[in-house]
Amino acid sequence: MATSIRIHTNVVPQAQSEILTDGALAFLAALHKTFESTRQSLLIARDVTQRRYDSGVSLDFPPETAHIRAEPSWHCASPGPGLEDRRVEITGPTDRKMVINALNSGAKTFMADFEDSSAPTFANMINGQVNLRDAARRQIDFVSGGKAYNLVDNPATLLVRPRGWHLDETRVTVDNVPISASLFDFALYFYHNAHELIKRGSGPYFYLPKMEHYLEARLWNDVFLFSQSYIRIPNNTIRATVLIETLPAAFQMEEILFELRNHSSGLNCGRWDYIFSAIKKRRADRSAVLPDRKDITMTVPFMDAYVRLLIQTCHRRKVAAMGGMSAQIPIKNDKTANEIAMEKVRADKFREVTSGHDGTWIAHPLINDIARKVFDEHMLGPHQYHVRREDVKVAAADLLNTTVPGKVTEDGVRGNVAVALAYSTAWVGGNGCIPVNHLMEDAATAEIARVQLWQWVKYGARMDTGEPVTVQLIDRVIAEQAPSIKSIAPGIKEEHLKITTSYLKGQIRQEWPSEFLTSDLMPILSMADGVEEKWQMSFL
Numbered sequence: 001m002a003t004s005i006r007i008h009t010n011v012v013p014q015a016q017s018e019i020l021t022d023g024a025l026a027f028l029a030a031l032h033k034t035f036e037s038t039r040q041s042l043l044i045a046r047d048v049t050q051r052r053y054d055s056g057v058s059l060d061f062p063p064e065t066a067h068i069r070a071e072p073s074w075h076c077a078s079p080g081p082g083l084e085d086r087r088v089e090i091t092g093p094t095d096r097k098m099v100i101n102a103l104n105s106g107a108k109t110f111m112a113d114f115e116d117s118s119a120p121t122f123a124n125m126i127n128g129q130v131n132l133r134d135a136a137r138r139q140i141d142f143v144s145g146g147k148a149y150n151l152v153d154n155p156a157t158l159l160v161r162p163r164g165w166h167l168d169e170t171r172v173t174v175d176n177v178p179i180s181a182s183l184f185d186f187a188l189y190f191y192h193n194a195h196e197l198i199k200r201g202s203g204p205y206f207y208l209p210k211m212e213h214y215l216e217a218r219l220w221n222d223v224f225l226f227s228q229s230y231i232r233i234p235n236n237t238i239r240a241t242v243l244i245e246t247l248p249a250a251f252q253m254e255e256i257l258f259e260l261r262n263h264s265s266g267l268n269c270g271r272w273d274y275i276f277s278a279i280k281k282r283r284a285d286r287s288a289v290l291p292d293r294k295d296i297t298m299t300v301p302f303m304d305a306y307v308r309l310l311i312q313t314c315h316r317r318k319v320a321a322m323g324g325m326s327a328q329i330p331i332k333n334d335k336t337a338n339e340i341a342m343e344k345v346r347a348d349k350f351r352e353v354t355s356g357h358d359g360t361w362i363a364h365p366l367i368n369d370i371a372r373k374v375f376d377e378h379m380l381g382p383h384q385y386h387v388r389r390e391d392v393k394v395a396a397a398d399l400l401n402t403t404v405p406g407k408v409t410e411d412g413v414r415g416n417v418a419v420a421l422a423y424s425t426a427w428v429g430g431n432g433c434i435p436v437n438h439l440m441e442d443a444a445t446a447e448i449a450r451v452q453l454w455q456w457v458k459y460g461a462r463m464d465t466g467e468p469v470t471v472q473l474i475d476r477v478i479a480e481q482a483p484s485i486k487s488i489a490p491g492i493k494e495e496h497l498k499i500t501t502s503y504l505k506g507q508i509r510q511e512w513p514s515e516f517l518t519s520d521l522m523p524i525l526s527m528a529d530g531v532e533e534k535w536q537m538s539f540l
Contacts, residue, residue, distance in 0.1 A: 005029045009171045009529040015126045019133070024191045027230060031183045032174040035223060039165055039180055042216050046166075049212075049248070054284040054512075060396045061251050065214070069254045076257055076264040076319040080203045080239040082157035083109070083265050085382035086320055086359035087375040088368055090156065093118040093432055094128030096142045096149075099135050103155035105365035106372065110156040114185040115163045115209050116273070116443040117433040120522070122171045122529045124430060129188045132160065136193040136200075157202060159241070162186045164210030165219075166516060170526045183223070190227055190238075198233060205265070206240045210273070212248040214255035221260050236262045241322065245270025245444070246277040250306050250399050253313040266320030266358070267310050271298065272327075272444035278302065278402070279451045283512055288402045289459050293416070293448055295406025298324075298351065305398035311356040312389040320383060323352035323360035327439040330366045341438060342370055349374040356387035363433075363440045407464040408456055416449035417477045417504070418488060423449075424500040424517060426489040428524050434489050443518055450504065454513040474508050499524060 005025050007016065053059065061069070068074075090107040092098045094114060102110040112132055118124055134140035135151070135158060142149040162185030163169075168178040186206065194204040208220055224238045242249075242256050244267050249256060257264050275296055282288035290296055298307060314321035326345045331338040345362075349371045352360050358379070362371050419436055423446035426434045433442045455461070456469035463469060482501055486492055503520065507513060514520050 003029045003033065003174060004176070005172070005174050006176075007172055008531045009122050012123045012126050015123075015130050019126055019129045019188055019192065024188055027191050027227075028172070028179060028184065028187050029174050030230065031187055031223065031226070032177075032179045034226060035183065035219065036174075036177065036180065038219055038222075039182075042213065042219065043166060045215075046212055050281070053281055056284075058396070059247060059251055059281070059400065062214075062255065065252075065255045065258075068258050072316070074258065074261065074317070076261045076266075076317045077236060077239065079265060079320070080205060080237075082202045083205065083239060083320075086322065087379060087382075088362060088371045089159075089322065089359055090362050090365065090368065091117065091161075091325065092363065094124070094131055096127075096131045096140065097144060099131045100140055100142055100149040100151060101365055103135060103140075103158070104152045105156065106368045107156050107362065107365075108359070109159055111159045111161055111207050111361075113161045113207075115161050119427045119430045119432040119525070120163065120167075120169075120181070120518075121430045121525050124432075125169075125185070129192070132158070132189055133192050136196050138200075157205070158197075159205040159207055160185070160189050161207035161209055161243075162189075165216055166210065167519060167522070170522065170531055171529055186223070187227070191231065194231060194233055194237070198237065204238050206238065207268070208240050208242045209270070210246060211242060211256065212246045214252045214259050217242065217256040217259040221263060224263050238263045239265040241265045241268055241320070243268045243270035243273070244306070244310055245273030247274070247281040247399070248277075250274070250309065251396065253310060254317075257313065257317050257319065261317070264317075264319055266322055267314050268322035268361075269307055269310055269324040269357075270444070271303070271324035272442075272448060274303075274306065276444060276447040276451060279448070279455055280513060280515070282400075282402075283451075283455070283458075286459050288400075289455055289461055290402060290404055290452065291406030291408055292412030293445075293452065294412070296404055298348070300404045301401035302399055302404075305394045305401065307355060308389060308392045309394040309399070311387070312392045312394075314358075315356065315385050315388050318385055320358040321356065323349070323357040325361040325363060326367070327363070327441070327445065328367075329364045329435055329438060329440050331438050337438070342367075345370050346374060350378070353378040353384075356384050356389055358383040358385070408461045408469065409464050410467075413453070413456070413463065413469060413473070414477055414481065416453050417474065417481050418485070420446055420449040420453065420504055421478070421481060421497070421500055422485050422488040422492075424503065424521060425485060425492045425496045427518070428496040428499060428521055429492050430525075431489070431491070436488055443516075447517060450507055450517055451513045453504070454508050454510070457508045471505075471508055475505060478504060496524075 091111040163181035167181035169181040169184040
């Protein structure tokens with residue numbers, strides 16, 4: 001029987017004709033038919049494992065892979081061309097102006113993000129592919145307000161983050177089954193650009209998000225082998241950095257590197273998603289209730305253990321240990337406040353480089369100089385693989401030590417409501433990253449806000465005033481905050497705010513929080529793109 005691949009929207013016909021070509025669609029269909037059943041089995045395994053955690057089984061290092069962790073002789077691939085020095089990486093969505101500014105920022109690399117900082121409208125996803133295709137060929141330009149944006153002669157090395165394994169691309173189906181959003185994003189970029197990137201002395205480089213098990217890394221490795229063969233480039237040309245941003249993945253860093261070893265370019269401390277995952281995975285553990293987000297710093301026990309283990313693991317296997325994102329962004333028209341914020345950035349980057357990280361993330365071009373100066377001063381070579389951190393001894397209990405100084409406060413409750421509402425509403429309207437109170441918020445930070453509110457209600461956390469956090473309290477704060485959300489995220493629509501207000505109220509009343517707000521809210525984008533009613537949200 002012939003494979004039927006269908007596109008369920010005609011939002012961007014011109015870009016579709018350039019990106020969703022017959023050859024690209026055939027590649028997508030081949031990936032789907034080869035790997036979809038494995039992806040589904042791994043997602044089922046996630047649910048089964050979560051139920052084990054809920055029953056009281058504690059997270060631990062997998063016993064069946066102890067031999068991989070104990071074997072000192074295996075190492076990962078050498079850095080791909082352009083990835084030898086990654087001391088500053090800038091990240092951001094794939095809109096045209098952002099792509100140009102990021103590539104021109106002076107950072108060593110740019111991670112173009114189809115995931116947490118992008119709202120996956122079909123137009124955003126396809127136009128993003130157009131922008132990256134043009135960037136790969138050094139043919140990208142843009143004019144706005146009479147100002148021309150053009151690429152510099154020596155731009156940053158390009159990496160791409162596809163969406164996570166858990167997400168479907170509902171606008172495209174193969175034999176009436178939605179395809180994996182991960183494979184959609186990966187395949188279109190790879191198919192159109194791999195040969196061009198290699199010709200220009202670079203290569204197809206990726207960031208892989210949200211993995212929870214080494215078998216999920218094995219799936220990616222299998223996809224890479226299949227894809228390289230499909231377009232006839234040498235095996236092991238692809239390089240991929242894995243974000244360690246889920247609690248289970250922290251117990252499987254060695255195994256994840258081992259599965260991807262011939263394609264690996266290291267691990268990254270995805271700090272914000274990691275905090276979100278730590279709350280979500282231990283949702284049934286009353287002892288794991290955390291205080292205000294501002295108190296969950298990188299120096300608290302479970303975060304510090306995670307960082308130290310990641311650096312040790314990467315350097316043992318001779319790949320990059322990348323630091324995380326500082327959420328601060330420049331503050332205009334307030335020199336004092338801006339200097340305080342930038343000093344936080346300096347301190348964060350100093351902590352990273354002196355701990356042994358080989359590079360760090362920034363979210364704004366104007367922060368490049370600050371991060372670069374710190375790394376230039378304290379990392380004299382292209383990396384710090386020689387910093388072996390053999391002193392580090394991290395046990396399972398260290399990764400689970402949620403003893404965090406701090407309190408639940410009314411400001412913390414209000415801040416979480418504001419971030420969850422503002423971000424979710426902006427996301428439904430097609431904007432995947434927004435500044436809130438001089439911090440750049442994306443899906444990861446919004447997820448922390450959502451699950452913290454749920455956790456505080458679930459376990460009756462008391463604020464420093466002695467008042468318990470209840471659904472009634474959250475409802476009242478939502479009612480008070482909602483009118484001001486439009487000033488936080490300009491351009492949002494009242495109809496979208498009503499949807500996200502209803503969503504957040506529903507979330508704090510659930511027995512368990514939903515896995516991802518992006519999965520919950522995706523049907524809104526699908527409906528806007530003209531997909532059938534069967535994708536409508538259940539809470540409406």
